Amino acid sequence: MTPEPYEAQLLETPxxxxxxxxxxxxxxxxxxxxxxxxxxxxxxxxxFAARSTAALFDISPMTKYAITGSDAASYLNRLLTRxxxxxxxxxxxxxxxxxxxxxxxxxGTVFCLGENDYRLCSQERHLPWLLDxxxxxxxxIKDITSGIAALAVQGPTxxxxxxxxxxxxxxxxxxxSLTEFDLDGHSLMVSRTGFTGDLGxxxxxxxxxxxxxxxxxMEVGSLYGLRPMGSEALEMTRIEAGFIQAGVxxxxxxxxxxxxxxxxPFELGMGWLVDFDKGHFIGRRALLQEKKTGSRYxxxxxxxxxxxxxxxxxxxxxKDTEVGIVASAMWSPTCKRNIAIxxxxxxxxxxxxxxxxxVYVYRExxxxxxxxxxxxxxxxxxxxxxxxxxxxxxR
Amino acid sequence: xxVYDAIVIGxxxxxxxxxxxxxxxxxxxxxxxxxxxxxxATVSRELYPGFTYSNCSYVCxxxxxxxxxxxxxxxxxxxxxxxxxxxxxxxxxxxxxTYPNHDQNRREIxxxxxxxxxxxxxxxxxxxxxxxxxxxxxxxxxxxPTSFKPRDLFGLLDIARRFHGLGEEWMYDTIRFxxxxxxxxxxxxxxxxxxxxxxxxxxxxxxxxxxxxxxxAYVLLHxxxxxxxxxxxxxxxxxxxxxxVSGSLAxxxxxxxxxxxTAAEVEQIIVKNNRAVGVALSGGEEVLGKMVISNMDVKRTxxxxxxxxxxxxxxxHRVRNxxxxxxxxxxxxxxxxxxDFPSIPDGCRGRTGDMHVSDSMEYLERGYDDWKDGTWSxxxxxxxxxxxxxxxxxxxxxxxYMSVFVQYVxxxxxxxxxxxxxxxAFGKTVIDKIAEYSPNFKDLILHAEVRTPWDIENETxxxxxxxxxxxxxxxxxxxxxxxxxxxxxxxPVKNLYMCGSSTHPGGGVMGAPGAxxxxxxxxxxxIKT
Numbered sequence: 073m074t075p076e077p078y079e080a081q082l083l084e085t086p087x088x089x090x091x092x093x094x095x096x097x098x099x100x101x102x103x104x105x106x107x108x109x110x111x112x113x114x115x116x117x118x119x120f121a122a123r124s125t126a127a128l129f130d131i132s133p134m135t136k137y138a139i140t141g142s143d144a145a146s147y148l149n150r151l152l153t154r155x156x157x158x159x160x161x162x163x164x165x166x167x168x169x170x171x172x173x174x175x176x177x178x179x180g181t182v183f184c185l186g187e188n189d190y191r192l193c194s195q196e197r198h199l200p201w202l203l204d205x206x207x208x209x210x211x212x213i214k215d216i217t218s219g220i221a222a223l224a225v226q227g228p229t230x231x232x233x234x235x236x237x238x239x240x241x242x243x244x245x246x247x248x249s250l251t252e253f254d255l256d257g258h259s260l261m262v263s264r265t266g267f268t269g270d271l272g273x274x275x276x277x278x279x280x281x282x283x284x285x286x287x288x289x290m291e292v293g294s295l296y297g298l299r300p301m302g303s304e305a306l307e308m309t310r311i312e313a314g315f316i317q318a319g320v321x322x323x324x325x326x327x328x329x330x331x332x333x334x335x336x337p338f339e340l341g342m343g344w345l346v347d348f349d350k351g352h353f354i355g356r357r358a359l360l361q362e363k364k365t366g367s368r369y370x371x372x373x374x375x376x377x378x379x380x381x382x383x384x385x386x387x388x389x390x391k392d393t394e395v396g397i398v399a400s401a402m403w404s405p406t407c408k409r410n411i412a413i414x415x416x417x418x419x420x421x422x423x424x425x426x427x428x429x430x431v432y433v434y435r436e437x438x439x440x441x442x443x444x445x446x447x448x449x450x451x452x453x454x455x456x457x458x459x460x461x462x463x464x465x466x467r
Numbered sequence: 468x469x470v471y472d473a474i475v476i477g478x479x480x481x482x483x484x485x486x487x488x489x490x491x492x493x494x495x496x497x498x499x500x501x502x503x504x505x506x507x508a509t510v511s512r513e514l515y516p517g518f519t520y521s522n523c524s525y526v527c528x529x530x531x532x533x534x535x536x537x538x539x540x541x542x543x544x545x546x547x548x549x550x551x552x553x554x555x556x557x558x559x560x561x562x563x564x565t566y567p568n569h570d571q572n573r574r575e576i577x578x579x580x581x582x583x584x585x586x587x588x589x590x591x592x593x594x595x596x597x598x599x600x601x602x603x604x605x606x607x608x609x610x611x612p613t614s615f616k617p618r619d620l621f622g623l624l625d626i627a628r629r630f631h632g633l634g635e636e637w638m639y640d641t642i643r644f645x646x647x648x649x650x651x652x653x654x655x656x657x658x659x660x661x662x663x664x665x666x667x668x669x670x671x672x673x674x675x676x677x678x679x680x681x682x683x684a685y686v687l688l689h690x691x692x693x694x695x696x697x698x699x700x701x702x703x704x705x706x707x708x709x710x711x712v713s714g715s716l717a718x719x720x721x722x723x724x725x726x727x728x729t730a731a732e733v734e735q736i737i738v739k740n741n742r743a744v745g746v747a748l749s750g751g752e753e754v755l756g757k758m759v760i761s762n763m764d765v766k767r768t769x770x771x772x773x774x775x776x777x778x779x780x781x782x783x784h785r786v787r788n789x790x791x792x793x794x795x796x797x798x799x800x801x802x803x804x805x806x807d808f809p810s811i812p813d814g815c816r817g818r819t820g821d822m823h824v825s826d827s828m829e830y831l832e833r834g835y836d837d838w839k840d841g842t843w844s845x846x847x848x849x850x851x852x853x854x855x856x857x858x859x860x861x862x863x864x865x866x867x868y869m870s871v872f873v874q875y876v877x878x879x880x881x882x883x884x885x886x887x888x889x890x891x892a893f894g895k896t897v898i899d900k901i902a903e904y905s906p907n908f909k910d911l912i913l914h915a916e917v918r919t920p921w922d923i924e925n926e927t928x929x930x931x932x933x934x935x936x937x938x939x940x941x942x943x944x945x946x947x948x949x950x951x952x953x954x955x956x957x958x959p960v961k962n963l964y965m966c967g968s969s970t971h972p973g974g975g976v977m978g979a980p981g982a983x984x985x986x987x988x989x990x991x992x993x994i995k996t
Binding site for chain 2: 113114116117120123124125228229232236295296297379403405406407408409467
């Protein structure tokens with residue numbers, strides 16, 4: 073039973089009995105109103121499981137909408153900037169959607185489960201926007217967040233783990249594809265998707281079978297280094313992969329209370345998701361205009377001198393011209409570089425000379441100020457061939 | 468005949484590091500390697516189907532992050548994965564584990580001594596202080612205290628300034644630290660034998676000293692001053708074995724246009740008019756270059772690969788007296804499953820890191836006594852790990868690769884040379900010792916590679932099988948390494964350089980000697996990078 077609002081601040085996911093018994097750091101976070109493990113034992117080791125063996129992450133709190141009805145495809149084509157006509161059943165796509173001003177409301181993944189049968193997964197909740205923009209379409213939109221239990225299995229041995237669990241032929245599943253298996257009479261959907269930028273899968277099942285799925289994975293996974301991972305380690309892999317995050321790289325939809333804080337798809341490096349040839353979609357006119365007149369901002373990767381993360385630092389050019397801000401930053405253990413994702417004013421992202429950040433480090437009762445030069449690089453810092461290889465490798 | 472800009476002798480990690488920096492700066496460089504494979508002592512080989520060994524060096528920490536970044540080693544295939552603590556199994560059936568979590572660690576030490584549990588923080592702060600002091604010197608050419616060149620004076624001044632910056636008390640401590648024994652150092656903090664025994668292991672690795680020998684405290688520090696991702700003192704595995712370190716260096720080098728030739732043994736460095744002009748290979752072929760850079764240890768370079776007439780006698784005399792005593796052996800074992808260690812509780816992750824059986828300082832010192840007597844330790848120090856618990860590429864699922872570093876093992880035995888029979892007896896000593904703590908261990912062995920100092924020398928060329936290319940004692944460090952007056956990577960012959968671990972800052976898979984040598988060479992070439 074879901075507790076009443078007065079009874080609990082955070083809800084439990086279908087895996088809570090398992091995750092809570094393994095969470096030895098006792099460090100939990102709030103993910104969309106659900107208790108989500110920040111770290112089970114050690115952030116570093118969980119991160120390295122994702123990069124060297126395999127990591128198991130509870131993604132049940134992700135907001136999920138079922139979008140069905142005879143107009144579902146054409147509705148999504150109006151809502152999203154990318155062309156959904158090309159997306160066939162069994163495929164998953166990454167997408168963004170905008171308001172009329174061409175500013176991003178959110179990003180997410182769209183699973184095409186069948187003809188006019190979709191699932192939209194996003195970070196934030198958007199029911200009013202989704203329903204309002206559906207007026208006139210024969211389409212049903214339902215929040216199904218609590219109705220599905222989901223786990224991400226990510227890392228180089230993830231395919232081997234699923235194979236060992238009896239998912240025959242899983243290695244042949246292509247990136248951004250989905251398929252169904254039977255797990256002791258329960259329907260298990262598996263998609264080759266994830267948020268780590270590595271080989272990985274997401275598993276979707278009826279909440280009643282959640283613990284069965286968890287136990288089965290952990291049992292077979294022991295030979296392959298499978299280890300539960302909390303959200304702090306996931307965040308590290310997310311930045312290395314150069315994925316953007318709502319509330320970090322952009323502030324979703326109509327929620328910011330200050331002007332000029334929104335970003336368009338072009339300003340987030342998502343121009344490739346905008347298809348002007350598919351007919352009308354929300355924000356099209358504004359985006360066409362932006363294409364003509366130019367964007368205000370560019371989202372870039374930065375390679376920063378030294379090893380101190382430049383989180384939320386100003387980015388300067390030349391002597392002291394302020395040209396942007398760092399949204400995400402970390403020392404990348406895999407790339408051995410001090411990386412960041414930053415929003416720069418155009419055209420400073422093009423002139424790769426004289427950029428620097430100011431990093432403040434607090435050490436034993438003293439602030440130390442580090443003037444670190446940096447350069448603009450591809451923000452996909454980590455993108456190994458094994459992520460894209462089909463059949464997927466074993467290790 | 469082609470004349471290369473530079474010839475590097477030996478495709479060890481330092482040779483490849485120097486070569487990659489030079490090639491990156493635009494030089495035409497060839498690396499010559501005696502073996503049919505590269506890596507020197509930073510090597511991974513498949514000697515049993517499905518298993519990859521780290522045949523010599525086996526863990527990674529010291530490799531300087533600056534080098535990884537400069538040469539883009541991650542992009543060229545290097546991934547370093549830290550491991551979680553370690554464990555010493557005790558003769559009384561108990562165990563002592565270490566954990567990355569501070570409070571877990573404190574409570575574990577407290578099981579053995581409440582005093583030591585809290586003293587551990589003082590110990591940690593002191594080693595960190597010493598590491599911070601020395602870290603700046605690693606990628607710096609040691610200034611010569613007898614020279615009046617501005618760069619030497621400035622270098623000395625910088626050290627002096629940082630030294631004085633430590634404050635009075637820590638200045639005294641630092642001086643003492645560099646010469647004291649590991650036992651004296653640890654006695655300042657700890658009372659528990661097993662805690663000291665566990666920590667003292669790194670003070671003897673690769674060194675023909677006991678934990679009670681003066682100078683051994685520095686060796687302990689040498690193993691602490693590495694880092695994994697900014698976490699000082701952490702150790703990790705190179706994914707794919709240590710060969711991934713040399714492999715990524717080779718890839719980086721080749722991406723800058725460098726050339727590697729394997730199965731090319733250098734017999735002699737050719738000197739004409741006091742200038743190195745090339746090398747003669749064992750087949751008689753000559754390779755010519757505008758300079759020659761040796762990654763071999765100093766004895767192998769100057770005493771075995773050069774005509775003595777080409778070298779000053781004083782220099783050669785000092786080279787011959789350079790301390791490079793072999794002290795260690797290695798077993799690489801393919802296992803059919805995970806061995807049981809009944810004294811380590813299930814769920815204790817210490818077993819994913821370094822495992823030992825030396826539960827006291829005396830245990831270690833007695834092992835050293837055997838070495839002095841010209842035999843391998845009857846109760847050996849064992850640094851044992853199972854990398855396949857962390858790295859799935861080392862062994863098939865469910866099977867495991869075990870790396871066992873062993874000390875003390877003398878290069879020459881009291882009863883004569885090493886031979887196959889003695890090697891087998893040495894291997895048996897080690898396997899029997901492990902089996903005392905693991906009842907099913909022997910049944911799981913599929914294959915074992917046993918390496919004595921003799922084997923290590925024969926294969927990698929390291930004199931006496933000394934893993935550091937020369938001991939890390941105060942008389943052989945900094946401006947005295949390898950030979951006073953020749954610590955700045957230049958040999959007494961023009962256009963001949965040294966880039967191996969015989970030079971500052973010494974051994975371990977650090978790459979710093981190679982990077983420092985490259986910087987000096989580029990300085991001589993007036994190439995700005």
